[in-house]
Amino acid sequence: MMWRVxxxxxxxxxxxxxxxxxxxxxxxxxxxxxxxxxxxxQFDNRPLSTEDLVLRLSRAIDSADIxxxxxxLTSVLEELVLLDILKQD
Amino acid sequence: xxxxxxLAPDTFSQRLRxxxxxxxxxxxxxxxxxxxxPVAEGIGTLYGDFEIAEPDEFVDYKxxxxxxGVLQRLRGQAEFLFDNSNxxxxxxxxxxxxxxxxxxxxxxxxxxxxxxxxxxxxVSRGSFAVIMPxxxxxxxxxxxxxxxxxxxxxxxxxHAMIPPxxxxxxxxCRPVSLKNESIQVIRSFSSNAILGPLSKETxxxxxxxxxxxxxxxSHDARSLPAQAMIFPRYSRDEPxxxxxxxxxxxxxxxxxxxxxxxxxxxxxxxxxxxxxxSVDCYDLxxxxxxxxxxxxxxxxxxxxxx
Numbered sequence: 001m002m003w004r005v006x007x008x009x010x011x012x013x014x015x016x017x018x019x020x021x022x023x024x025x026x027x028x029x030x031x032x033x034x035x036x037x038x039x040x041x042q043f044d045n046r047p048l049s050t051e052d053l054v055l056r057l058s059r060a061i062d063s064a065d066i067x068x069x070x071x072x073l074t075s076v077l078e079e080l081v082l083l084d085i086l087k088q089d
Numbered sequence: 090x091x092x093x094x095x096l097a098p099d100t101f102s103q104r105l106r107x108x109x110x111x112x113x114x115x116x117x118x119x120x121x122x123x124x125x126x127p128v129a130e131g132i133g134t135l136y137g138d139f140e141i142a143e144p145d146e147f148v149d150y151k152x153x154x155x156x157x158g159v160l161q162r163l164r165g166q167a168e169f170l171f172d173n174s175n176x177x178x179x180x181x182x183x184x185x186x187x188x189x190x191x192x193x194x195x196x197x198x199x200x201x202x203x204x205x206x207x208x209x210x211x212v213s214r215g216s217f218a219v220i221m222p223x224x225x226x227x228x229x230x231x232x233x234x235x236x237x238x239x240x241x242x243x244x245x246x247x248h249a250m251i252p253p254x255x256x257x258x259x260x261x262c263r264p265v266s267l268k269n270e271s272i273q274v275i276r277s278f279s280s281n282a283i284l285g286p287l288s289k290e291t292x293x294x295x296x297x298x299x300x301x302x303x304x305x306x307s308h309d310a311r312s313l314p315a316q317a318m319i320f321p322r323y324s325r326d327e328p329x330x331x332x333x334x335x336x337x338x339x340x341x342x343x344x345x346x347x348x349x350x351x352x353x354x355x356x357x358x359x360x361x362x363x364x365x366x367s368v369d370c371y372d373l374x375x376x377x378x379x380x381x382x383x384x385x386x387x388x389x390x391x392x393x394x395x
Contacts, residue, residue, distance in 0.1 A: 010355065010359070012340060012358075012365070014335070014337050014340075016335045016336065016337050019337055020341060022355070022358040024354065027354055029340075029341060031338065031341045
C-alpha cells in the first residue's frame with residue numbers, strides 16, 4: 001500500500017508530545033501527535049509504502065516506546081488520511 | 090508637531106465636520122470626519138494627545154461617522170463611511186462613538202496584511218511586550234485597561250501586529266473598549282480612568298472606551314520584542330492561576346485568534362513559528378484585577394529583562 005502527501009507541509013516541533021503541521025495544499029494547520037509528525041517528516045514529495053515507513057520508523061523509534069509499531073502506524077496513517085494530509089494510492 | 094488637544098474648540102469642531110482631521114495612530118494615519126456630538130466628544134476626550142498629521146501626508150484610512158440627510162436625522166440614524174463607501178448598515182446615533190471605534194478596528198483587521206495580526210490586547214513593561222489574545226468576553230480588555238492604569242503601557246487593545254520574520258510588536262495604541270460590567274469595574278479600579286461617551290444598547294451591550302495613551306511612551310512608534318503570550322480568561326468560579334502552556338497548543342490557539350494567519354499561508358505559519366519560539370506562553374485565569382495585575386508584574390523573566 002502506497003501513501004503520498006498532497007504537498008510537502010511544514011512542521012513546528014517544540015519538543016513536546018504534539019507538533020504543529022501546516023499543509024499548503026489545504027491551508028489548514030493541524031495539531032498532531034509527535035509520532036504523526038515524525039511520520040509526516042518521512043515524506044519528501046515522494047510516495048512511501050507501509051513497509052518503507054515501518055522500516056524507517058523501526059530504525060528510529062525504540063520498540064519500548066511503541067511496542068506494536070505497525071499497528072500504531074496504521075492508526076496514524078488512517079488519521080492523516082481523514083485529515084486530508086495524506087492520500088492512499 | 091501639533092496635538093489634537095492644541096486645536097481651539099471651534100477649529101477642532103470645524104475640521105472634524107469637514108473631514109480634515111488626520112491623526113497619526115501607530116503606523117497609520119486615520120482621517121476622521123463626523124457631524125455627531127457624541128463622536129466629537131469621544132474624539133476630544135480620548136484622542137487629545139494624538140498628533141495631527143501634515144495635510145500632505147498619505148492617509149491610510151479615511152473614515153466618517155455621519156448623519157446625512159433629513160431621513161437619517163429624523164430616524165436618529167448615522168452611517169460609517171470608509172473611503173466614502175458604506176460597508177455597514179446604518180446605526181443609531183446613540184451608538185455612534187462605539188461604532189466609530191469598531192469601524193477603526195475593522196480598517197486594520199481587514200486591510201492590513203503586511204503584519205501577522207492577532208486579535209489580542211498588547212501591553213509592555215520596560216522594553217518588552219506581552220501579547221494577550223482572547224475571544225470577545227475573555228476579559229482581555231478589562232485586564233488591558235487595568236494594566237494601563239497600573240504603570241504598564243498599552244500598545245493595543247485589539248491588534249497584536251507582528252512583522253513576519255520578527256518577534257516585534259508594532260504599537261497601534263487606541264482607546265480600550267470596555268463593555269457592560271467592565272465599565273464599573275474599571276471605574277472602581279482607578280479614579281484615573283478617563284472614559285469617553287457611553288454607547289447603550291449596542292449588540293455588545295453598553296460600551297465605553299478608555300483613554301489608552303497615558304504612558305509617557307504611548308506615542309513612541311518603535312516596535313517592541315514580545316516576551317510572553319498570555320491567554321487571559323475571566324472566570325468567577327475557578328481558582329485564579331497563571332500556568333504555563335505548551336508552545337504547540339499555543340501556536341494553534343494563537344492562529345485561531347489571528348485575523349490573517351490563513352490568508353498569509355506559509356508566511357503566516359513561519360511568522361507564527363518565529364513568534365511562538367521566542368515567547369513564553371501562559372494561561373491566566375482571574376477574577377480579581379488586583380491579583381491579575383500583581384501576577385503580571387511578577388511575570389517570570391520580565392523583571393530580569395527590563
